[in-house]
Amino acid sequence: MKLKLNSHAANWVIRLVIAIALAWVAFRYWPSDTRRIHRQTKSLFAALSKSGAESMPRTAAKTLEVGQWLAPTVTFDLGPPFPDHIAKQDLVRIIQVGRARIDGLKIIMRGYQALRPGPDELWLDVTLDAILEAEGGRTSMIGTYRLIWKRSDKKWLLHGIEAVNVIAHPNALVP
Amino acid sequence: MTRLKKVFLGSNPKVTLGRCFILALTSFLIFGFWLRPVRVVGISMEPTLPDGGLRLVDILRYRNHPPRAGDIVVIAMPGGKAFYMKRVIGTPGETLSFVDGQLYINGARMLEPYIGVAGHWQMPPTLVPENHFFVAGDNRTTSFVGHTLGIVERSRITGALLQ
Numbered sequence: 542m543k544l545k546l547n548s549h550a551a552n553w554v555i556r557l558v559i560a561i562a563l564a565w566v567a568f569r570y571w572p573s574d575t576r577r578i579h580r581q582t583k584s585l586f587a588a589l590s591k592s593g594a595e596s597m598p599r600t601a602a603k604t605l606e607v608g609q610w611l612a613p614t615v616t617f618d619l620g621p622p623f624p625d626h627i628a629k630q631d632l633v634r635i636i637q638v639g640r641a642r643i644d645g646l647k648i649i650m651r652g653y654q655a656l657r658p659g660p661d662e663l664w665l666d667v668t669l670d671a672i673l674e675a676e677g678g679r680t681s682m683i684g685t686y687r688l689i690w691k692r693s694d695k696k697w698l699l700h701g702i703e704a705v706n707v708i709a710h711p712n713a714l715v716p
Numbered sequence: 717m718t719r720l721k722k723v724f725l726g727s728n729p730k731v732t733l734g735r736c737f738i739l740a741l742t743s744f745l746i747f748g749f750w751l752r753p754v755r756v757v758g759i760s761m762e763p764t765l766p767d768g769g770l771r772l773v774d775i776l777r778y779r780n781h782p783p784r785a786g787d788i789v790v791i792a793m794p795g796g797k798a799f800y801m802k803r804v805i806g807t808p809g810e811t812l813s814f815v816d817g818q819l820y821i822n823g824a825r826m827l828e829p830y831i832g833v834a835g836h837w838q839m840p841p842t843l844v845p846e847n848h849f850f851v852a853g854d855n856r857t858t859s860f861v862g863h864t865l866g867i868v869e870r871s872r873i874t875g876a877l878l879q
Binding site for chain 2: 548550551552554555558650651652653654666667668670683685705706707708709710711712713
């Protein structure tokens with residue numbers, strides 16, 4: 542079979558490709574709360590990440606960056622050893638100490654799904670791939686978490702983190 | 717330069733562009749809506765699926781029928797860009813248990829030819845609810861607590877591994 546396209550048809554193909562590309566760009570970058578939270582979450586994980594040794598001022602700056610997105614109290618539903626809730630300043634301190642102790646941390650978002658329970662609340666279910674380097678070792682883990690973002694004074698803050706069990710382990714089913 | 721241009725674009729560049737578009741569209745349809753290439757990460761499905769291997773997932777397999785026991789399925793994580801790859805060992809209504817690594821379904825001892833070493837998993841009888849499936853990896857040498865296994869919703873199962 543021989544495929545033949547005349548120049549008129551080829552022009553239409555080019556126009557179609559350009560139209561699809563423009564529609565994709567508009568869809569991808571159209572501003573919305575979900576996209577804003579997605580970008581904010583990516584920035585949060587970028588601030589938490591660490592590549593190699595870093596100076597104390599840099600650690601402090603990164604921790605401050607994380608702190609700007611945290612609510613005064615952050616609740617956890619991750620099971621032991623995590624507490625039920627923790628005050629922002631305590632969490633910031635834990636992050637600062639933790640960052641100083643590890644050699645490297647890379648957090649990659651492998652996808653997300655947004656849920657909107659209310660106009661000022663947005664849940665972001667994220668699949669996270671984390672690579673931790675500490676004490677000469679390297680550990681990789683993948684998991685799914687729900688990040689609870691709430692809007693107050695036009696600012697979205699992280700209020701809670703919950704584990705999302707896609708596969709319910711039998712141990713979790715036993716009352 | 718003209719020769720190089722002719723090699724890449726052919727004697728009629730618009731026709732070449734049209735062919736490239738059709739090829740890209742066909743690839744997009746096949747690999748986007750039917751067969752999805754995935755890389756296996758981790759050891760939970762060894763020895764069947766070694767770590768690092770490239771596989772194809774048939775995402776249309778369960779459009780018309782539910783997964784069957786023994787199928788290797790992919791389970792979507794939020795966002796649909798990462799998946800768990802597990803074997804279905806229990807279907808709705810069945811009661812599963814592990815006694816010293818041996819799988820029992822509705823009290824009957826099951827043969828699992830796909831596993832290498834049986835391991836020592838222990839699990840009390842667990843009923844698989846309607847519209848749910850029990851999945852586990854083939855590598856039973858890992859600890860029961862650390863292994864990702866258990867009950868998953870039917871809607872999370874998005875395809876089957878092409879074997």
